[in-house]
Amino acid sequence: MPELKQVVGAAIVDDLGRPQSLLAARRTAPEAFAGMWEFPGGKVEPGESCEAALHRELAEELGIEVVLGTEVAGPLDQGWPLNPKAAMRVWLVQVKTGEPLPLQDHDELRWVPLRSGALAELPWIPADLPIVTAVLQAAAQPAAGSASSDPLAPYPGAVQDIGGN
Numbered sequence: 518m519p520e521l522k523q524v525v526g527a528a529i530v531d532d533l534g535r536p537q538s539l540l541a542a543r544r545t546a547p548e549a550f551a552g553m554w555e556f557p558g559g560k561v562e563p564g565e566s567c568e569a570a571l572h573r574e575l576a577e578e579l580g581i582e583v584v585l586g587t588e589v590a591g592p593l594d595q596g597w598p599l600n601p602k603a604a605m606r607v608w609l610v611q612v613k614t615g616e617p618l619p620l621q622d623h624d625e626l627r628w629v630p631l632r633s634g635a636l637a638e639l640p641w642i643p644a645d646l647p648i649v650t651a652v653l654q655a656a657a658q659p660a661a662g663s664a665s666s667d668p669l670a671p672y673p674g675a676v677q678d679i680g681g682n
């Protein structure tokens with residue numbers, strides 16, 4: 518089977534160590550998806566790693582630098598099926614620098630409390646619904662975004678970047 522087009526998406530939470538809310542983004546295009554909510558991100562370019570693509574897309578679309586937490590793994594090696602031609606890998610993410618703004622592709626960004634039920638009520642792109650469920654489960658785990666069991670070092674290797682210049 519030919520490889521699916523690789524898309525990457527960010528489940529941006531307020532705090533990887535103790536997520537309380539998620540930043541959902543409302544798309545402006547194409548017409549079929551306009552007005553629907555999604556995980557900010559986009560297509561991986563040839564020769565680019567998924568992680569690099571996610572950093573690039575979030576800088577372009579929202580004007581932020583981020584720290585990647587754990588991946589919210591989907592059923593495929595390529596992540597979550599979106600349609601017959603594309604699949605998306607999704608990471609929990611925390612903002613490192615900048616205030617997210619809808620610079621490109623979105624007309625609204627909204628911090629939604631994770632435990633309120635409000636997230637599932639947004640009109641998501643339908644293919645994202647199982648991902649929303651998985652993100653809620655992942656965020657409910659202790660130290661959700663952490664690659665470490667040390668609560669004082671929620672994301673080792675990245676922690677020295679925070680607060681720097």
Ligand SMILES: Nc1nc2c([nH]c(=O)n2[C@H]2C[C@H](O)[C@@H](COP(=O)(O)OP(=O)(O)OP(=O)(O)O)O2)c(=O)[nH]1
Nearest residue numbers: 524525526555556557558559560599603642644645
């Ligand atoms: N970014 C994103 N794309 C999603 C989600 N769910 C979903 O079905 N998609 C689809 C919509 C698009 O067909 C495709 C991603 O395309 P995109 O338009 O975001 O990619 P891009 O930023 O690289 O844009 P372009 O270069 O094609 O203009 O994946 C989601 O949650 N986030």
